[in-house]
Amino acid sequence: MTHDHDLVLRPTAAQTEAALDPPAGRTGGDLVVETLAGLGATTVFGLPGQHVLAVFDALRRSRLRYVGLRVESNAGFAADAYGRVTGEVAPLLLSAGPGALMSLAALQEAAAASAPVLAIAGQVPVAGLGGGRHGHLHELRDQQASFRDVVKSVHTVRTQSQIPSAIAAAWESALTAPHGPVWVEIPQDVLAAPASLPVVTPVDAFPEELAPRPELTAVAAHLLANAERPAIVAGGGVVRSDASGKLLALAERIDAPVVTTFGGKGAFPWEHPLSLRSWLEDRHTTDFLEDADVLLVVGSGLGELSSNYHTFAPRGRVIQIEADLGKLEANHPALGVHADARLALSALLETVPPREDPAAADRVRAVLGRVQERIDGQGLALEQRVLAAVRDALPDAAPGFWDMTILTYWAWSAFDARRPNTMHSAQGAGGLGYAFPAALGAAAADPSTPVLAVSGDGGAMYGIAELATARQYGLNVTWLIVDDGGYGILREYMTEAFGEATGTELGRPDFVALAESFGVPALRTSPEALREDLAKSLAEPGPSVVVLPAVLRMFAPTHR
Template identity: 85%
Template sequence: MTHDHDLELRPTAAQTEAALNPPPGRNGGDLVIETLQGLGATTVFGLPGQHALGMFDALRRSSLRYVGLRVENNAGFAADAYGRITGEAAPLLLSTGPGALTSLAALQEAAAASAPVLAISSQIPVAGLGGGRHGYLHELPDQQASFRGVVKSVHTVRTQSQIPSAIAAAWESALTAPHGPVWVEIPQDVLLAETMLPVVTAVDATPHDLVPRPELTAVAADLLSRAERPAIIAGGGVVRADASGKLRALAEKIQAPVVTTFGGKGAFPWEHPLSLQSWLEDRHTTDFLEDADVLLVVGSGLGELSSNYGTFKPRGRVIQIEADLGKLESNYPALGIHADARLALSALLETVEERPDPAAPERVRTLLGRVRDRIASQDLTLEQRVLSAVRAALPDDTPSFWDMTILAYWAWSAFDARRPNTMHSAQGAGGLGYAFPAALGAAVADPTRPVLAVSGDGGALYSIAELATARQHDLNVTWLIVDDGGYGILREYMTDAFGEATATELSRPDYVALAESFGVQGVRTSPETLESDLAKALAAPGPSVVVLPAALRMFAPTHF
């Protein structure tokens, strides 16, 4: 008896002929590149190194676009942003040892933000594996151990025939909710050896759907339908799942006010009558959420920042929808629903009962008024003016990438992202140097729109080398550098804690002159001219740098 699927597995005559007569001159690196093409990849990021040359040589025999950065960590940030913008797994090609290890901070950020990155690293030759010390350049006794606690999954290759399946499995892992970075290791000699294996064509690596259990969504729908004061916290999982429309429909159906976490910026319309915006580091917001009798948390683990530094103590029933099993009920007891945010919200929309509440918008207005009054009492006109200028200069659909700097800390709470998946920051893992290389990755992903990067002068020095990348690839990225002469936020933290700051002051270059030395347009601006200078830079093709000398301050914390 012949089954239909048996017929599907039979190769055509042309496929058989091609398989039996593969083109000459191919090696293991070709199997890597062919697999990536078969999976649908169009662009790869990375930086070559001695053991990885087989992969890079194969690139010239392919149609893949290669975007090389100057530091592996920055290449990882670029791949992270490419994954966030496109929703595809972004290949990141790395060499062994120092090259691979330099990417770790970027992969940690991708993991924290659920960005799909497919890192493929070389390894010393097979003969040197096994934990000994054989004296190979870049050798580590156990290279994969350095990645195991950072990435979502680790995949090792020891023979050429393992390459397509290992990369396909990694691709599937990266794109199955929760999205995240994955790591593949391939020895140098496996990459360099000539291969007679057939050309890799179509590869099956369909991500799995993470579907909610229906009995749990039924209970959640019942709780929300009967709630008197429901509220919603929307995290980055809503953005990654492209579920902002579902979130809005649910909030309107049950009249639940919504606050977005810093990773969930843009998940809910900022000016919506039910929008609590993003003032999570405000005690008034924390009190409002604590008073909810049913609190729906979607796509957030309620970590340090989202819980107002652990001071949030909910008094009502908590429902948590989370794709990352490790974050489910990790910080607060809840009705935990392990699911993709979009699928879970769809299930709730189908079963929840409409819950009119004409008083909800007024409660929201009252809260936001209290927040505004608190900020207005702190003499922070300069900071608000600068942030408003950035917002006014930025087209609504322009992606922005923010480093760990005071203006970004303001933006977490006070910036209207206006669109889902347009505002991105390094707050997942909190490393410096994210903004500019990430913006380059976004510009590669969509060259039709300008991209904004925002850094302090301290963070800018982490990624200054990538001005060469921006110029080489003529990428439409405007880099706003707020220059206060040091690590501004650490200066504030140390002064508040110890009375004075140590190790925070920096000697730095003339950023305008430095940009121009790379062939990149630079301009020095002021708070008064920032909006026009930034708008002009964003409208001009190619890379540009806008330097704002300014010492900004944070608003006073309210979590104590």
Template identity: 80%
Template sequence: MTHDHHHEIPRYTPEQTELALNPPAGRNGGDLVVETLHGLGATTVFGLPGQHALGMFDALRRSDLDYIGLRVENNAGFAADAYGRVTGEVAPLLLSTGPGALTSLAALQEAAAASSPVLAISSQIPSAGLGGGRHGYLHELRDQQASFRDIVKSVHLVRTASQIPSAIAAAWESALTAPHGPVWVEIPQDILLKETTLPLVTAVDATPRELLPRPELIAVAAHALSHARRPVIIAGGGVVRADAAGKLRALAEKLNAPVVTTFGGKGAFPWEHPLSLQSWLEDRHTTDFLEDADVVLVVGSGLGELSSNYYTFRPRGRVIQIEADLGKLESNLPALGVHADAREALSALLESVTGREGAEAARDAVRTVLEKVRARLDAQDLALEQRVLASVREALPATAPSFWDMTILAYWAWSAWPGPMHSGQGAGGLGYGFPAAIGAAAADVTKPVLAVSGDGGAMYSIAELATARQYDLPVTWLIVDDGGYGILREYMTDAFGETTGTELARPDFVALAESFGVPAVRTSPEALREDLSKALAAPGPSVVVLPALLKLFAPTHLA
């Protein structure tokens, strides 16, 4: 029997063997962790130390990994999430036991919803306390892994030092196998602290598995698309994660198919392309147009709440859904489900479809839809909101990434922002914007990063002003201060006629930022573009506060 995938194990030279036989003294289980991460290609780790995790943190001192320490574990998780999104690489997140680990859960939920490859490595109480008893250790949980299993892609338990490299490698492979996602490794305190005589970890293999489409499904999908009269494409976050925007564009042009991008798929298709329907998914004109298509190709989206215009999207044509997350196939609509990585499936379709005529008709149809959307917006009193968003867009350099909290301006940006953006809309928790921007800045300190929050969401992450200052990261934080939870204020007013719990006392954000040593300015809608441009151009962190009461455009899924 022959093995097609037989890897030759490299033969060690006498010098390498000598080094393996005589590893440096003073290493512990924590060293095995950081050596494995380094061997897998990690360069930056995020986290927060805690009593049981100190073996890992001591080992960082002996490694050349860059460490970015945040002030709250959830924020460290958001930073790792953003690092994974902008680099496409695994972002290690070092956590302690119990409260420290649990505080990261909301960030890991966002990473799971957004398919971000975060590798959380948590400590655990000493091995002697494991096994179901209640030993009264600090931070002890009855079953720590149970708290993570519902959220992460995979759980990897370590119980001896020699398990560390393989467990981390398996977690790494899981995080980067489509769909990307957060994974969790647990290592008891005593294993991290105990001295080890194991050789230095060098070569570690953790190649993600390829998720290839089945050929019979591609044949059927290609036939349907080639013979469609009015094909459309819905492009989701899976296209961005798979780095498949180029393939998507080539397919759309070959088929003359209009493309709409979901809020999580911003940047999957050029905004100003003649086939671009942009991202007006909460507009009924877009929904009607999509419903009228005879073939709908959905790539890298589960057609969840936002992407389906709050589940009102009822296509009359045939749906073909390409999705790497098996659980999302046909979860919301009947479809020809193709379980595959977006890039692989789009490549296969591109080779299999025959080009369609009808370029002019497709472009005219797109123009008509966008004109209807524009007319609907212009009929509402939304000049302030549109001016504020335009000012932010004009101030931000083209290559600079932006990270948006769950705030009214972000709800605008999902539909109206003309390019890539990252937001906390996967799971929808508050506090994402600023710590995420810190993670992106840590990945590339050569260009500015923008964070956008409301005053409510900003209060979740104020502590990270200290982090931005400590590491001198080029993050500019725009805080839109409307005195409360603005979107909840709108929802409650619409539903109940009055609000409860939405109005917030808040600090003087400018004085507060300055107390951290971070320069800050209070701006106005008129001065926003200039003030934000200046802040983004200056080195290091900065804060721009915009007191403004913004409104959301009227939703049309109710129409």
């Protein structure tokens, strides 16, 4: 049997003629841009810098759309979001040294969230490589070393002929399950030198499929079919692999209650009779999962947040489907199935017979009732009202991007993400400043849909410069800033642990006036007016800012 990609394609006479007489004025930068276009890229993010000016000059001669942000970490967050919402590789153009290093926080989040980002960075000239100190601007002894612990793979280029293959290999790596960020670095002189090579033609970079081993599928199917109290934990891998429909089909076939992790929000319908929702920081949910005699964990490593801060201790048999080999059985012994979530769930659907449990929905309602009773007893009506206002104002299909702030901590557990792949946060790596630049990346991916960003005033200060980006490109992002005068969640943590907080109180600007100085419409709202004000801002084209002065409190989690 012959596969298409095994065939040797012979150039036509016209292709040969074009290859022998490439256009004049091209550089190594053109080879980069031509390769990206040949791989199917349409949009690139980044910032120009001395070492990659040839790439930016080549963009001028291409059809690729460039979205330039003001800070490299923000450009990385935008690329991360573009990769999440489209499932496509998001190219990120960076300079060398300080500019490259500024992207590390964003690439760490992309790695934690399995977002396919292709970072292409400059390097000092070839003669300056090798670990010495040659005095080049932005020089690092080993730039790759700073990224190797963060990204999936590192690809180096030393000659122009290596550019197409290196970028294609990185592209394939980014899209191979688990998706993730990859790193390509190219020396300045390689990019700037005239190119005599032919124009790069469309490039094939097929990601490898990660299918489950059939003997493991057989065992998993047997365990689920014979379980008395099965349950499912659905993580971000279900969303990344577009497997929500298959998850729903399997849960209904075996009557298994489903909990979605914070990274898996939207993977299972919130109002479904089998939905335990996302109350992972609650002992009632943890007890229920511990009581399952067979627990199917799909696309989650059961890390700190997903395991109720490592207090979760399953008593039954665990089946873990995970594309990231390093996460397989990292926290709990399991029948480890190294596979893409979609392919593994497909295999189970072909293998597991129907199983009926009329009491399953009743047990789910009982757990959710106990959770709600506990929350209602904590005097947190304001917080629930604010979150409900956001939910009511946001169209079901509109994506939301949430920074590390108290309202986000609420949303992880209590927000109904009504569509898969619509609720995104920085909970993977946990850095500040994610929401607004990420929302800009999503808006660049789909200008027809409004996008919400949610930040606290502390996290908002990381992205203020990107108000200029939002205005420049007319991106449809509404930025909700909950202004409580400091780092609210850290204030709570420190007060609880030490009796008082230090370093958490912040001087901050008038966010409304500041946004308006960028030409971005802004308003100050209240909890009572939030629903109407937010809905109106989301309905208007272009960027906008809504500021909510409010001190919100976290609900008390229960571990033991």
